[in-house]
Structure formats: C-alpha cells, structure tokens
Amino acid sequence: MxxxxxxxxxxxxxxxxxxxALTINIGFPLKGSELLLMIIIVLYMFVxxxxxxxxxxxxxxxxxxxxxxxTLFSFTINSLWKYExxxxxxxxxxxxxxxSFLRFCYIQLNIIAFFASLxxxxxxxxxxxxxxxxxxxxxxxxxxLFIFSAFDFPYVxxxxxEPSPQNLFGIxxxxxxxxxxxxxxxxxxxxxxxxxxGKTKVGWFLLFTIITTMSTISIVSGAIFLIYIYRKKxxxxxxxxxxxxxxxxxxxxAQTEYYQKFIKAKIFQPVSYLTEGNFSKVxxxxxxxxxxxxxxxxxxxxxxxxxxxLHYDRYNDYKKIVKNPSKWFDxxxxxxxxxxxxxxVYLEVWxxxxxxxxLFFIVFLSKTLIVAIKNxxxxxxxxxxxxxxxxxxxxxxxxxxIWVFLAIPYAMKYKEKIIK
Numbered sequence: 001m002x003x004x005x006x007x008x009x010x011x012x013x014x015x016x017x018x019x020x021a022l023t024i025n026i027g028f029p030l031k032g033s034e035l036l037l038m039i040i041i042v043l044y045m046f047v048x049x050x051x052x053x054x055x056x057x058x059x060x061x062x063x064x065x066x067x068x069x070x071t072l073f074s075f076t077i078n079s080l081w082k083y084e085x086x087x088x089x090x091x092x093x094x095x096x097x098x099x100s101f102l103r104f105c106y107i108q109l110n111i112i113a114f115f116a117s118l119x120x121x122x123x124x125x126x127x128x129x130x131x132x133x134x135x136x137x138x139x140x141x142x143x144x145l146f147i148f149s150a151f152d153f154p155y156v157x158x159x160x161x162e163p164s165p166q167n168l169f170g171i172x173x174x175x176x177x178x179x180x181x182x183x184x185x186x187x188x189x190x191x192x193x194x195x196x197x198g199k200t201k202v203g204w205f206l207l208f209t210i211i212t213t214m215s216t217i218s219i220v221s222g223a224i225f226l227i228y229i230y231r232k233k234x235x236x237x238x239x240x241x242x243x244x245x246x247x248x249x250x251x252x253x254a255q256t257e258y259y260q261k262f263i264k265a266k267i268f269q270p271v272s273y274l275t276e277g278n279f280s281k282v283x284x285x286x287x288x289x290x291x292x293x294x295x296x297x298x299x300x301x302x303x304x305x306x307x308x309x310l311h312y313d314r315y316n317d318y319k320k321i322v323k324n325p326s327k328w329f330d331x332x333x334x335x336x337x338x339x340x341x342x343x344x345v346y347l348e349v350w351x352x353x354x355x356x357x358x359l360f361f362i363v364f365l366s367k368t369l370i371v372a373i374k375n376x377x378x379x380x381x382x383x384x385x386x387x388x389x390x391x392x393x394x395x396x397x398x399x400x401x402i403w404v405f406l407a408i409p410y411a412m413k414y415k416e417k418i419i420k
Contacts, residue, residue, distance in 0.1 A: 005040060006127065009120045012036040012113075013130040016401045017138035017186055021176035023160035027093050028102070033400050037113055057118050057414070063367060067353075067360035068111050071305055074353050075104045078304025087310040090339040096310060103306035103398070110403045117407035122415045128193050131404070132202060135190035139209040142175030142183065146212040173214045182399060184210050184218020185390045188225055189405045192383035195229070196408075216263060217393040221386040228382040274322050274329060282322060284343050284393065286333060290315040291347035295354060302354035309339040311351075345391035372409035380408055 015022070015032035023029035044050055058065060079097055092099050120127055141158070145165070148155040149172040157165070158176070166174040173180040187210050194203035210222050227234070253259050269278035271285045293315040294303050303311050318333050319325065325333070342348040350358045365388060372381040383405060391397070 005043060006120060006124070008036050008040050008043070009116065010127050010130040012040065013127060013404070014134040016131060016404065017134050017183075017190075018158075018160075018176050019182065019399070020165075020174070020178045021141070021158035021161050025160065029160055031400075034109065037109065037116065037400070040116060041112065051119065053119055053122070053414075054115060057115050057410075060414075061115075061364075061410075063360055063364045064111060064114070067357060067364060068107065070301075070357045070360055071104055071107050071353055074301040074357060075100055075305050077301050078307060083311075085314050088313045089337070090309045090312075091337060096307075100305045100307055106398045107305065110398050110400060113400050114403040114407045117404040118410050118414070121408060121411035125197075125411070125415075128197055128408075131190065131401075132194045132197060132199055135186070135194070135206055136202060138176045138183075139187065139190075139206055142209055142212045145172040145175065168214050171214070173212060175212065179395055180213035180215040181217060181390070181394055184213040184215035185221065185387065185394065186399075186401050187213070188218065188222050188386045188390070189383050189401060191222075192225070192379050192386075193405070193408075195379045196377070217390055221390045224389055225382045225386040228385055229378045272321060272323050274324055274326070283333070286316070286318050286321065287340060287342050288344050288347050289321070290340075291342040291344065291351035294351035295347075295358070298351075298354060300354045300356060302350070302352045302357060305352055308342055308348065308351050309335075312340045341395055343393060343395060345394050345397045348396060368406050368409055371413050375409055375412045377409075377412065380412070384409065 012033050015036060018033070019031050020029060023031050079100065087096070094102065145155055147153075149167065149170060152170070155172075161176075162178070165172045166179055168180075173183075175183045177183040177186065187206050191203040191206040194200075194206055207222055207226070210218050269275055269281070271278070271282045274282055290312060291308060294308065294311050297315075312335065316333065322329070342351065346358070346362075349361045353361070369381070369384050369388065372384045375381070387402060387405065
C-alpha cells in the first residue's frame with residue numbers, strides 16, 4: 001500500500017486555524033493539525049526512511065537546529081537547578097517539570113512542521129490552496145460569531161471552544177482561536193498565501209476579516225503588510241483618489257470610543273499613571289519588564305521553557321513604575337493562581353532561553369527575511385515583515401501556522417535547486 005503523505009499534509013494545512021474550535025481536551029486542547037503532523041511523523045517512521053531533501057534542509061538551517069538544541073539545554077539545566085527564592089505557585093497542566101517538558105515538545109513539533117512544510121511546499125506549491133480553504137471557513141465562522149454576539153443573538157459554538165470565548169464589549173473576537181491576536185496574524189498570513197496563489201478576492205476578504213479580531217497589533221501589521229506590497233503604487237495613478245477617503249475615515253474613527261480608549265490611550269498615555277484607557281499598555285509594559293529582568297539575571301540559558309510565570313513574583317516590582325495603583329490593580333498584577341505570559345515573543349525567548357537562545361532566534365528570523373527579499377516576492381516578504389511586527393505583542397511563537405509560513409521563503413529558494 002502506497003502511503004499518501006501529501007494527503008495528510010494537505011489536511012494538516014486545512015486544520016491550521018482550528019486551534020481552539022474542533023479540538024479535543026486531553027489536559028490541553030489537542031488540535032487536528034497537531035494530530036495530523038504526528039501521523040506524518042509516525043508514517044515516516046513506519047516506512048523507515050526520510051527523503052534525502054530533509055537532510056539538506058537541516059544542514060542548511062543550522063541556526064534553527066542550534067536554537068532547538070539550546071532549548072533542550074535550557075530545559076535540562078533549569079529542571080535540575082535550585083533557585084534561592086521560592087517559585088510562584090501557578091496552575092499546572094501536569095507539574096512545573098511536566099509543563100516545561102511539554103513546551104519543549106511543542107517547540108520540537110513546530111520546528112518539525114517547518115521542515116515538513118519546506119519539503120512538501122517545495123515539491124508542490126499547490127498544496128497551499130488547502131491552507132486557504134481552511135482559512136476561509138474559519139473567517140466565515142468568525143464573522144458569524146462576531147455579528148451574532150454583537151447583536152446578542154444565540155450562536156452555536158464548535159466543540160472544543162471555551163465556555164466564554166475571548167470577547168470585547170461582549171463581542172467575540174477570537175474566531176476559532178483562543179485569542180484575537182493569534183487569529184489576527186493567521187488572517188494576515190492567510191491573505192498573503194491567498195494573494196501568492198492568485199486568489200486576490202479571497203485575500204482581501206481574509207484581510208478584511210481582521211476587523212473581527214479587534215486586535216490593534218493585527219490591524220497595524222495588516223496595514224504595514226499592505227503598504228509594503230503596494231508601496232510602488234501608493235503615490236501613482238487612480239489610487240490617489242482614495243487618500244481623502246482614508247483621511248475622512250480616520251478622522252471619523254478617531255472620534256469613536258474604541259479609538260479613544262484602546263488606541264490613543266495605548267500610544268500617548270504614560271505607563272507611570274494608570275488609567276482605564278492605558279491599562280493594557282501598562283500591563284504589557286510590566287510583563288515585558290519582568291521578562292527583560294529575568295533574562296538579565298539568567299543571561300546564558302534563561303529560566304527555561306514555559307517558566308516565565310514561575311519567576312514572575314521575583315521580578316514584579318510594578319510599584320516602582322506605577323504611581324497610582326488601585327487595590328484592584330494590585331490584585332490583578334499579582335496574578336494569583338494565574339500563569340502570566342510576556343505577550344511579546346522576543347522577550348519570551350530572551351527570558352526563557354537567555355541571550356544565546358535569543359541570538360539564535362533573531363538570526364533565524366533575520367535570515368528568513370533576507371531569503372524572502374532575495375526571492376523577490378513582495379507578498380511573502382510582506383507576510384514575514386507582518387510576523388516580525390506582530391511578535392512585539394504576541395502571546396507565543398509556538399503556533400504551527402507561523403512555522404509553516406516561515407518555511408515558504410525557503411521552499412521558494414530551494415525549489416529549483418534540489419527538488420526534481
């Protein structure tokens with residue numbers, strides 16, 4: 001019997017957006033994409049060989065392999081290390097050791113997804129149409145949740161979703177994901193894939209769907225994505241007609257409560273003085289500051305995979321920054337019985353894997369951007385740029401769709417060299 005590896009990979013791409021919906025809770029949400037990727041791994045183990053291209057990819061991705069090895073080193077050392085201060089009590093899926101090991105396994109799975117995507121996309125770029133198909137379904141479902149929740153209509157949740165999906169003003173903003181920021185970046189990259197495959201109308205629809213996420217960083221990243229891919233046409237031809245409309249639209253938007261509370265306050269109000277409008281900005285600044293200090297005090301190997309929250313209390317000196325904390329904010333920022341996150345991928349890597357791991361990670365991202373630019377495909381390059389920007393306010397880098405997309409520039413580069 002001939003095993004259809006490509007079929008499983010196409011299904012893997014299709015299920016990428018279903019990271020909360022259509023999942024099975026086994027202590028954590030087991031995603032269809034993860035299950036399909038593991039099936040591909042097992043099938044390759046079953047047939048007893050890997051195509052020679054995999055070795056070529058690994059050899060030419062030394063920085064990424066070094067980052068993986070460094071995460072293993074960080075996990076091992078931190079699992080054995082005894083800190084001189086008590087670690088924070090947080091809810092565990094398994095235990096401190098078990099959760100850290102699980103995070104390391106997720107990193108492995110994501111990097112395997114990168115190499116698998118590099119191989120299959122190199123062989124046949126047409127498989128990316130299944131990414132677009134899955135994204136379309138997720139986008140339509142997101143609009144359904146967005147509209148029905150906005151008008152307080154009853155709506156049907158897919159199995160696996162949380163009892164109360166993430167919302168703002170009661171409007172569901174996460175689609176098939178756990179968080180709106182996750183979904184926002186997925187939509188940007190999905191639109192890039194759609195444009196790349198010549199599906200222009202679909203690409204615009206996916207990009208427009210970012211509205212349903214109400215994610216500031218996604219809106220900004222999406223705008224920069226468009227500016228980059230259309231930069232040569234921005235000040236020529238008929239497009240000049242839309243600028244007065246854009247200005248009028250912005251002036252109208254600037255008067256809305258959403259802009260005043262969630263955009264203007266984030267940008268202009270200082271973090272030293274807490275208000276209702278800049279609360280999110282202050283919170284992100286403080287969690288980022290904690291991560292930065294963790295990395296400074298643990299410069300070589302960091303605090304270990306998924307261990308940021310364990311060291312949270314040790315570095316939480318928010319009273320030195322916020323001059324007017326309320327009792328409610330005191331309780332919130334303490335995050336009692338809650339697992340804190342950095343909400344910044346760069347600071348997450350800095351704190352958990354130290355300066356060396358951080359450098360490996362940055363070098364890999366920089367190389368990816370350079371490869372994309374050299375490929376001379378503005379759409380994919382724009383997607384990479386949007387990813388790098390989104391990482392500044394993103395919960396984590398262990399999302400499979402990110403690593404699949406980062407493989408595309410390399411697949412384009414290697415396609416003519418070794419794939420016959």
